[in-house]
Amino acid sequence: VADKRYLFTPGPTPVPPQVLEAMSRPIIHHRSSDFREILQRTFDRLRDIYRTEGDVLVFTSSGTGGMESAISNLTRPGDRVVVVSAGHFGERWAAMAQKFGCEVDTIGYEWGETPSSDDLSARLSETGGAKVVFLTHSETSTGVVADVQGLAAVAKEAGALVVVDAVSSLGAVPLETDSWGLDAVVSGSQKALMTPPGLATVSVSSDAWAAVEKDAPGRYYFDWQETRERQEQFDPAFTPAVSIVVGLDVALGLLLEEGLEQAFERHTRLGRACRAGVRAMGLELFSPDDDRSAVVTAINAPDGIDSSELVQTLRDRQGIVLAPGQGPLKGKVFRIGHIGYYDVFDITTALAGVELVLAELGADIERGAAITAALEAFEHTRV
Amino acid sequence: VADKRYLFTPGPTPVPPQVLEAMSRPIIHHRSSDFREILQRTFDRLRDIYRTEGDVLVFTSSGTGGMESAISNLTRPGDRVVVVSAGHFGERWAAMAQKFGCEVDTIGYEWGETPSSDDLSARLSETGGAKVVFLTHSETSTGVVADVQGLAAVAKEAGALVVVDAVSSLGAVPLETDSWGLDAVVSGSQKALMTPPGLATVSVSSDAWAAVEKDAPGRYYFDWQETRERQEQFDPAFTPAVSIVVGLDVALGLLLEEGLEQAFERHTRLGRACRAGVRAMGLELFSPDDDRSAVVTAINAPDGIDSSELVQTLRDRQGIVLAPGQGPLKGKVFRIGHIGYYDVFDITTALAGVELVLAELGADIERGAAITAALEAFEHTRV
Numbered sequence: 001v002a003d004k005r006y007l008f009t010p011g012p013t014p015v016p017p018q019v020l021e022a023m024s025r026p027i028i029h030h031r032s033s034d035f036r037e038i039l040q041r042t043f044d045r046l047r048d049i050y051r052t053e054g055d056v057l058v059f060t061s062s063g064t065g066g067m068e069s070a071i072s073n074l075t076r077p078g079d080r081v082v083v084v085s086a087g088h089f090g091e092r093w094a095a096m097a098q099k100f101g102c103e104v105d106t107i108g109y110e111w112g113e114t115p116s117s118d119d120l121s122a123r124l125s126e127t128g129g130a131k132v133v134f135l136t137h138s139e140t141s142t143g144v145v146a147d148v149q150g151l152a153a154v155a156k157e158a159g160a161l162v163v164v165d166a167v168s169s170l171g172a173v174p175l176e177t178d179s180w181g182l183d184a185v186v187s188g189s190q191k192a193l194m195t196p197p198g199l200a201t202v203s204v205s206s207d208a209w210a211a212v213e214k215d216a217p218g219r220y221y222f223d224w225q226e227t228r229e230r231q232e233q234f235d236p237a238f239t240p241a242v243s244i245v246v247g248l249d250v251a252l253g254l255l256l257e258e259g260l261e262q263a264f265e266r267h268t269r270l271g272r273a274c275r276a277g278v279r280a281m282g283l284e285l286f287s288p289d290d291d292r293s294a295v296v297t298a299i300n301a302p303d304g305i306d307s308s309e310l311v312q313t314l315r316d317r318q319g320i321v322l323a324p325g326q327g328p329l330k331g332k333v334f335r336i337g338h339i340g341y342y343d344v345f346d347i348t349t350a351l352a353g354v355e356l357v358l359a360e361l362g363a364d365i366e367r368g369a370a371i372t373a374a375l376e377a378f379e380h381t382r383v
Numbered sequence: 384v385a386d387k388r389y390l391f392t393p394g395p396t397p398v399p400p401q402v403l404e405a406m407s408r409p410i411i412h413h414r415s416s417d418f419r420e421i422l423q424r425t426f427d428r429l430r431d432i433y434r435t436e437g438d439v440l441v442f443t444s445s446g447t448g449g450m451e452s453a454i455s456n457l458t459r460p461g462d463r464v465v466v467v468s469a470g471h472f473g474e475r476w477a478a479m480a481q482k483f484g485c486e487v488d489t490i491g492y493e494w495g496e497t498p499s500s501d502d503l504s505a506r507l508s509e510t511g512g513a514k515v516v517f518l519t520h521s522e523t524s525t526g527v528v529a530d531v532q533g534l535a536a537v538a539k540e541a542g543a544l545v546v547v548d549a550v551s552s553l554g555a556v557p558l559e560t561d562s563w564g565l566d567a568v569v570s571g572s573q574k575a576l577m578t579p580p581g582l583a584t585v586s587v588s589s590d591a592w593a594a595v596e597k598d599a600p601g602r603y604y605f606d607w608q609e610t611r612e613r614q615e616q617f618d619p620a621f622t623p624a625v626s627i628v629v630g631l632d633v634a635l636g637l638l639l640e641e642g643l644e645q646a647f648e649r650h651t652r653l654g655r656a657c658r659a660g661v662r663a664m665g666l667e668l669f670s671p672d673d674d675r676s677a678v679v680t681a682i683n684a685p686d687g688i689d690s691s692e693l694v695q696t697l698r699d700r701q702g703i704v705l706a707p708g709q710g711p712l713k714g715k716v717f718r719i720g721h722i723g724y725y726d727v728f729d730i731t732t733a734l735a736g737v738e739l740v741l742a743e744l745g746a747d748i749e750r751g752a753a754i755t756a757a758l759e760a761f762e763h764t765r766v
Contacts, residue, residue, distance in 0.1 A: 024407035198624030238445040241581030
């Protein structure tokens with residue numbers, strides 16, 4: 001049927017029917033006892049998924065709003081910060097920190113490279129450290145998932161606070177907020193957390209709280225302290241996106257019911273299946289072919305094919321929605337997201353659509369091999 | 384049945400089933416052509432409802448985020464601004480402007496008073512004007528709807544920009560962005576616009592655009608210029624709350640189908656009905672008894688009754704959710720909202736519940752009179 005859609009982007013991701021159903025119930029008041037119960041459970045579930053005993057703050061905003069909150073609460077103009085950047089979202093950290101007056105030292109990699117702890121360690125010792133190091137866990141623009149544990153260790157060693165963009169990784173690949181010593185971890189509702197966009201979540205460590213200058217000027221909506229005080233009373237500072245919180249509560253319940261370890265394993269196997277299928281078709285991976293990069297797979301478009309046109313054609317002819325390349329990768333790569341409410345048949349559908357449309361566009365690809373390869377990689381490579 | 388709920392607060396307000404249904408469909412991508420069509424129509428409908436030919440920017444945040452955007456885009460630290468304040472949300476303007484470093488001159492009224500244009504005019508001429516005057520259209524904490532047209536005229540006369548909090552008024556009572564010369568008008572999805580919370584909308588006049596210092600530091604997520612540029616390409620700067628935009632599109636369609644003038648008349652009559660019923664019960668109005676104040680009715684709790692307890696009892700025993708008093712009115716008043724997806728039988732249900740619970744609590748009230756008075760006021764006082 002003409003309007004059937006398949007959403008295979010790295011966010012927004014498909015929302016489970018149970019979540020959509022909960023969100024379609026009559027709206028409730030954000031200061032009612034009905035909502036209080038939902039809020040309390042949601043905060044508890046977020047702590048479980050973040051693997052933290054500390055606070056997880058919830059803001060009504062996109063993930064970028066959560067990122068801004070980390071900058072405006074942890075830095076003052078003139079502070080020296082380091083940004084490790086290897087793609088679109090690393091560049092966003094740098095741009096935002098500059099906007100808030102930080103002296104930004106960027107360790108810049110080519111898009112698609114994997115940041116190294118040694119580079120970070122060397123830079124921090126050369127320059128005498130930094131107040132905050134900003135990291136990107138899953139660089140959604142390239143498919144690279146960085147070794148945040150290793151990077152955080154050298155940053156902490158140098159006395160810096162560690163802030164992580166885990167918008168597309170939280171719930172998909174392992175992240176240990178407390179045991180890795182992460183001071184603030186930003187995520188969003190619309191990726192592996194299987195909920196529509198509209199909420200940012202931010203964990204805050206005790207070291208981070210100690211660094212927050214109380215009542216400093218220049219922030220209000222994203223003020224951490226006010227948000228925490230009001231969350232502790234289950235009395236939100238500002239009207240939250242009630243229906244999205246209701247959905248998030250249900251989605252986090254589904255994720256915890258599956259089990260975090262099981263979800264991580266599923267994502268690892270989905271990533272393997274996607275990469276095996278892509279290779280079997282004769283296409284070239286842009287994302288690294290490693291098990292950590294289990295969030296989104298970036299693929300080089302075949303010679304003579306513009307990847308943005310491929311994505312548009314897939315959407316128009318087959319109802320399959322993939323993500324095009326961003327920035328310097330525009331026209332060059334296309335991306336298949338495989339996080340959240342996602343199983344192996346989503347991979348095979350995505351691969352089948354890509355195969356069909358590339359063949360129609362006259363690309364030189366292997367027909368009939370991708371799906372079997374993907375299914376085998378999924379079934380026979382348990383973690 | 385034990386869990387049937389009646390939501391009669393001034394936000395969130397009841398969401399029409401058509402809106403909930405649209406929001407419960409599978410999520411779509413925010414950079415797809417499906418969403419582009421919805422965005423375009425939503426921006427057009429917002430301009431119709433704002434009565435403006437100018438830009439209406441949409442942010443994923445509560446209304447407070449929209450308010451912050453007006454401050455961070457229109458002022459720089461040290462700017463002199465005037466806040467007209469007569470309740471909770473007037474105080475919020477002042478607190479936010481102070482946080483962003485403005486020199487804030489507050490014209491402060493007792494909660495429940497109606498601001499006067501003469502006072503504003505006198506203050507502006509005494510003090511040599513201001514860069515921005517911040518107004519509250521509907522002061523949700525007291526039920527007062529201010530004469531924004533008159534206040535704006537004197538502010539413009541004095542050369543100030545006029546910024547209006549119309550979060551609970553837009554779509555319920557007349558507001559003319561362009562013909563009243565309003566430079567920025569902030570609203571939210573969850574009041575008379577009949578959509579769940581999560582989106583703030585902000586109109587920006589050409590005078591306001593001229594006052595925005597391009598690329599000024601200290602803002603990123605709420606930057607107006609970036610938001611406008613990306614909206615013009617229907618390519619949102621950050622992932623918007625897709626499902627709430629989908630809902631808002633449908634809700635604005637319903638509002639425009641009813642007709643704005645018809646909606647204003649309905650709200651006027653709902654306000655009259657509510658006040659007539661309250662008086663017939665022998666209760667005392669805290670909100671002014673005038674047709675402009677058609678958003679929410681604040682009512683003094685009878686002697687010996689704590690209004691917060693009344694609200695809690697109504698919720699626990701009858702499933703009816705009203706709003707308690709805020710700030711200095713805590714325990715003293717309770718508030719019945721009557722905006723959005725709301726008809727006269729919502730008024731009679733609210734009044735019936737109040738009558739029942741007040742009688743149970745032993746208050747000296749007139750039984751059996753409120754509902755007839757409300758119905759008569761609604762039917763026989765067409766505007």
